[in-house]
Amino acid sequence: AAGVIQSPRHLIKEKRETATLKCYPIPRHDTVYWYQQGPGQDPQFLISFYEKMQSDKGSIPDRFSAQQFSDYHSELNMSSLELGDSALYFCASSLVWGWTGGGHTEAFFGQGTRLTVV
Amino acid sequence: DAKTTQPTSMDCAEGRAANLPCNHSTISGNEYVYWYRQIHSQGPQYIIHGLKNNETNEMASLIITEDRKSSTLILPHATLRDTAVYYCIVKGGQGGKLIFGQGTELSVKP
Numbered sequence: 001a002a003g004v005i006q007s008p009r010h011l012i013k014e015k016r017e018t019a020t021l022k023c024y025p026i027p028r029h030d031t032v033y034w035y036q037q038g039p040g041q042d043p044q045f046l047i048s049f050y051e052k053m054q055s056d057k058g059s060i061p062d063r064f065s066a067q068q069f070s071d072y073h074s075e076l077n078m079s080s081l082e083l084g085d086s087a088l089y090f091c092a093s094s095l096v097w098g099w100t101g102g103g104h105t106e107a108f109f110g111q112g113t114r115l116t117v118v
Numbered sequence: 119d120a121k122t123t124q125p126t127s128m129d130c131a132e133g134r135a136a137n138l139p140c141n142h143s144t145i146s147g148n149e150y151v152y153w154y155r156q157i158h159s160q161g162p163q164y165i166i167h168g169l170k171n172n173e174t175n176e177m178a179s180l181i182i183t184e185d186r187k188s189s190t191l192i193l194p195h196a197t198l199r200d201t202a203v204y205y206c207i208v209k210g211g212q213g214g215k216l217i218f219g220q221g222t223e224l225s226v227k228p
Contacts, residue, residue, distance in 0.1 A: 109161030
């Protein structure tokens with residue numbers, strides 16, 4: 001079965017550079033979530049999109065932005081990178097129907113992008 | 119979403135059942151209990167979820183107490199590949215983000 005695809009798997013950037021992480025959800029899934037996991041930490045929610053609209057926002061720095069495109073893939077753009085941005089970045093997708101009273105599938109995670117800022 | 123409490127770490131002998139407890143005393147009526155696990159540096163993996171009835175799938179069983187204030191994830195025959203951090207998460211049923219708290223680091227030993 002198709003899974004969540006993230007690219008690239010590894011990325012090395014210098015301080016103050018920009019990075020773009022991509023996420024391709026499971027086909028027919030309409031919701032995408034982004035998480036950041038620093039070394040030795042638990043995954044922290046950044047932002048989510050439902051049907052291409054931002055649906056929730058967590059502890060995402062102002063230097064980061066994200067969007068979901070018409071084909072439902074999502075991109076996380078990170079600017080002015082800092083050493084502390086070095087982390088694993090996970091994307092997850094799920095199918096949610098009737099956001100306020102329908103149903104949903106569980107969230108499935110990709111294998112992540114390891115970003116190293118030097 | 120309700121807060122959960124899990125032991126920091128547990129050991130289990132290979133081939134034995136692993137029973138991972140979770141307290142969620144502030145759970146509300148429409149919130150589900152989800153279990154995910156994360157094998158070192160891999161993406162979190164869904165295991166099972168439930169509302170109030172016990173649930174079983176090919177990976178595990180979920181036992182929820184009658185008052186819903188706690189639950190136990192059971193891996194019936196743990197293998198070395200089950201070594202991972204296990205997260206118990208409580209959240210509402212309609213989509214919505216998963217909030218990962220401190221999970222239980224399960225070590226399965228030969």
